[in-house]
Amino acid sequence: MSAADWISIAALSVVWGAAFFFYKILVGQISPFSLVFGRVALSFVLLFALVTLRRQSLPRTRQAWQAFFVMGALNCALPYSLISWSESQIASGLASILNATTPMFTVLIAHFSTADERITPNRVVGIVLGILGVGVLMGPKALTTINLTSLAQLACVAAAICYACAAVYGRRFRSMGVSPLVASTGQIAGATVLTAPLALVFDKPWLHPPTLAISGWGALLGIAVLSTVLAYVLYFRVLASAGATNVLLVTLLTPASALLLGALVLKEHIALTSLLGMLLIFSGLVAIDGRFRVFRA
Numbered sequence: 001m002s003a004a005d006w007i008s009i010a011a012l013s014v015v016w017g018a019a020f021f022f023y024k025i026l027v028g029q030i031s032p033f034s035l036v037f038g039r040v041a042l043s044f045v046l047l048f049a050l051v052t053l054r055r056q057s058l059p060r061t062r063q064a065w066q067a068f069f070v071m072g073a074l075n076c077a078l079p080y081s082l083i084s085w086s087e088s089q090i091a092s093g094l095a096s097i098l099n100a101t102t103p104m105f106t107v108l109i110a111h112f113s114t115a116d117e118r119i120t121p122n123r124v125v126g127i128v129l130g131i132l133g134v135g136v137l138m139g140p141k142a143l144t145t146i147n148l149t150s151l152a153q154l155a156c157v158a159a160a161i162c163y164a165c166a167a168v169y170g171r172r173f174r175s176m177g178v179s180p181l182v183a184s185t186g187q188i189a190g191a192t193v194l195t196a197p198l199a200l201v202f203d204k205p206w207l208h209p210p211t212l213a214i215s216g217w218g219a220l221l222g223i224a225v226l227s228t229v230l231a232y233v234l235y236f237r238v239l240a241s242a243g244a245t246n247v248l249l250v251t252l253l254t255p256a257s258a259l260l261l262g263a264l265v266l267k268e269h270i271a272l273t274s275l276l277g278m279l280l281i282f283s284g285l286v287a288i289d290g291r292f293r294v295f296r297a
Contacts, residue, residue, distance in 0.1 A: 005241055012234040012250050017257025019227035020092040020099075023084050024266055025219040030210040032084040035220075037199040040076055040191040042224035047185040047232070056182055064186065067172060071183070072190025075166035079159035081195075086159075089152035091268040096258030097278045098137060098156035100251050103288055104130040105164035113168055126288035133280030136273055180236040188228070252282055 026035050051058070059065075087095050104127050110117035119127075138153050173183045199205065212220065235250075255278055262268035 002241070005238055008234050008238045009250055010253065012231060012238065013253030014257045015226045015231045015234070016250065017096060017254045017259075018261060019223055019231075020083070020087065020096045020258040021261040021265065022219040022223035022227060023087045023095075024092040024262065025215055026212075026223070027084060027088045029212050029216040030220075031199075031203045032081050032088075033195060033199040034203045034205060034210055035084050036077065036080040037192070037195040038220050039080060039224050039228060040072075040188050040195060042220070043228040044185065044188045044192050046225065046229045047181075047188055050229070050233075051181060051185050054181065056179060058182060058186055058189070059176075059178060064176060064178060065190070067169075067176070068183075068186035069190040069194065071166055071170055071187035072192075072194055074162050074169060075187055076191035077194045077198075079162040080191075081198075082155040082159040082162070086152035086155040089148045090156075091262055091274075092266065093255065093259035093262040093268055093270060094137065094153070094274055095156050096255040097274060097281060098134065098153060099160050099163075100255050100278075100281050100285065101130050101134060101157065102160040102163045102167070103251055103285055105161045106167045107288055109164050109168050114171075122287050126284040126286075129280050129284030129287060133277045133284065136280060137277035139273065181232070184232045184236075252285055255281075 023035075030038070048058075083095055083099065107117075107119060107123045107127060111119040134157060138150060170183065173180075178186070203210075238250075259270060259274070259278075263270050
């Protein structure tokens with residue numbers, strides 16, 4: 001990869017890692033559904049403006065919008081809601097590490113739902129290491145007792161499964177002739193429509209209007225502008241110039257960014273089990289990616 005690719009990957013890991021940091025600031029000021037709606041609604045306005053500036057347009061076919069709504073649910077509405085709720089119970093760094101299991105679930109789902117992405121021996125090793133990492137993070141008590149902490153950890157894993165399903169489902173946009181930027185805008189539009197009634201029904205903002213502090217408004221702008229819009233721009237830039245395999249490096253770096261932000265700014269404690277679990281998950285990702293063959297050569 002070029003120096004520009006490495007800079008883009010580093011920047012992308014920071015803005016995606018910052019999303020967990022922004023969530024942690026917002027969870028005490030706004031309910032999860034309103035938070036997610038605010039994120040996707042603001043992101044849609046900005047992405048739609050970007051699409052318009054680039055003289056592109058959203059498709060009007062029923063097939064495309066059905067796909068947008070499915071992607072909006074799997075890639076935005078469900079995982080965003082799960083993660084935002086989970087961070088009311090666990091540290092942002094831990095949430096980001098659990099979320100790093102996404103490629104492992106992607107490998108499993110792709111094996112059973114596609115004809116060209118089969119499980120290989122190195123991917124089996126990666127999946128096993130990832131499962132061990134999640135087990136270390138959750139601890140042995142999770143096998144005997146269920147509490148809010150363990151439920152929050154499971155919510156992060158469920159969010160990772162949603163992202164994995166979206167990664168496999170989203171392959172259809174290429175055959176439909178939908179550009180990555182338009183696909184991103186369409187799925188955000190679908191997520192906005194899906195989360196609006198949830199925020200209205202469960203949060204009743206007319207009875208309990210959210211009162212965000214200055215830090216909350218800054219975090220909401222940050223998670224929409226930096227962690228969503230800018231992240232998509234950087235992601236597709238790296239995808240086009242360096243390829244899908246190299247994009248996986250972001251998954252290795254994002255938890256490190258989230259851990260550092262949580263420790264330095266939010267004063268979150270980094271437990272030894274978090275570092276050990278992260279090491280196991282990172283080793284699994286490297287095995288899935290196949291880079292261990294480069295290191296060994």
